[in-house]
Amino acid sequence: MGDPLEVSDIYQEVNGSWGSNDCRLRFGRQSVVYNSSKTGKVDSIPSVELSQAQWRRVCLGQGIKLTTSTGHIYKYDGFRDTEFEKISEYFKAHYKVELPEKELCERGLELGHRQNPWRWGGLCVSVCLV
Numbered sequence: 001m002g003d004p005l006e007v008s009d010i011y012q013e014v015n016g017s018w019g020s021n022d023c024r025l026r027f028g029r030q031s032v033v034y035n036s037s038k039t040g041k042v043d044s045i046p047s048v049e050l051s052q053a054q055w056r057r058v059c060l061g062q063g064i065k066l067t068t069s070t071g072h073i074y075k076y077d078g079f080r081d082t083e084f085e086k087i088s089e090y091f092k093a094h095y096k097v098e099l100p101e102k103e104l105c106e107r108g109l110e111l112g113h114r115q116n117p118w119r120w121g122g123l124c125v126s127v128c129l130v
Helices: 081-095
Strands: 005-008 011-014 023-027 031-036 042-046 050-058 061-068 073-079 118-121 124-127
Touching (some): 031 073, 050 081
Antiparallel strands (some): 005 023
């Protein structure tokens, strides 16, 4: 597993919007490199600066959020479910960073694991907040 790990058809989130998908993300021993074949933009994150990583389910499939020790946050989207295990093992082996799965709210309810606050009464829906 010493070879670089490369994933294609990746999107990068920049200022809340997603870029084009004809991009590559390459995980190497020394750095993580994002390369857009459409714009020619190249982002390189030195592996020594990686401080945190999260695997998340996002709008375009699976995504990864990388945080550096300098405070920069990089978000990439477009991964397949099957790539999690391979990428997680690579992060542990080469970057010494865990890649936990983060479950984001998908239903619009940010209420945790409380009882269901929705009350159905005929044609009317009311919400009871405690």
